[in-house]
Amino acid sequence: MADVNRGNRPLSPHLQVYRLPLAAVTSIMTRITGHALVAGIVLIVWWLAAAVASPGAFACADWVMRSWIGFIILTGSMWALWYHMLAGIRHLCYDAGYGFEIDQAQKSSQLLIGGSVALAVLTLIIFFVF
Numbered sequence: 001m002a003d004v005n006r007g008n009r010p011l012s013p014h015l016q017v018y019r020l021p022l023a024a025v026t027s028i029m030t031r032i033t034g035h036a037l038v039a040g041i042v043l044i045v046w047w048l049a050a051a052v053a054s055p056g057a058f059a060c061a062d063w064v065m066r067s068w069i070g071f072i073i074l075t076g077s078m079w080a081l082w083y084h085m086l087a088g089i090r091h092l093c094y095d096a097g098y099g100f101e102i103d104q105a106q107k108s109s110q111l112l113i114g115g116s117v118a119l120a121v122l123t124l125i126i127f128f129v130f
Contacts, residue, residue, distance in 0.1 A: 021102075021105075021106070022105075022106055022109040022110070023105040023106065023108075023109045025109070026087065026109040026112050026113065027087075029083065029087075030083070030084060030087040030088075030091075033080035033081075033083045033084045033087075034080075034084055036076065036077065036080045037077055037080050037081060037084065039073055039076075039077060040073060040074055040076070040077025040078070040080070040081075041077075043064070043065065043070065043073055043074065043077075044074075046061055047061045047062065047064075047065050049061075050062075075120070075124065078120055078123055078124075079116060079117070079120040082115075082116045082119040082120050082123070083112070083113075083116035086111075086112050086115050086116055086119075087112055090108050090112055093108070
């Protein structure tokens with residue numbers, strides 16, 4: 001083998017060099033939001049189980065649900081649910097053979113992010129106003 005001086009460069013592009021396309025980032029976020037939904041589910045199941053356990057247990061769980069940390073977890077889980085649902089719809093379109101072109105994948109990724117944020121804000125408005 002030839003003795004080639006490659007310098008101090010990586011042998012292949014790494015994340016420090018290569019910028020992931022938006023479609024790849026949204027695909028990774030779909031997996032992350034799927035796992036993150038567990039935090040909200042655990043909190044809601046704990047609250048419901050405490051409701052049938054005893055008044056003291058429910059008071060504790062209800063205090064956590066109404067605290068700022070409970071609000072953040074539930075709001076994040078609600079956004080993750082919208083994001084994951086919209087990503088699933090996009091994936092159904094992929095399964096049908098639509099949206100594979102680079103510009104279409106870019107637009108669907110932007111719609112996925114914008115739509116999930118808009119639906120999350122709309123859900124919060126409906127929850128707090130009505």
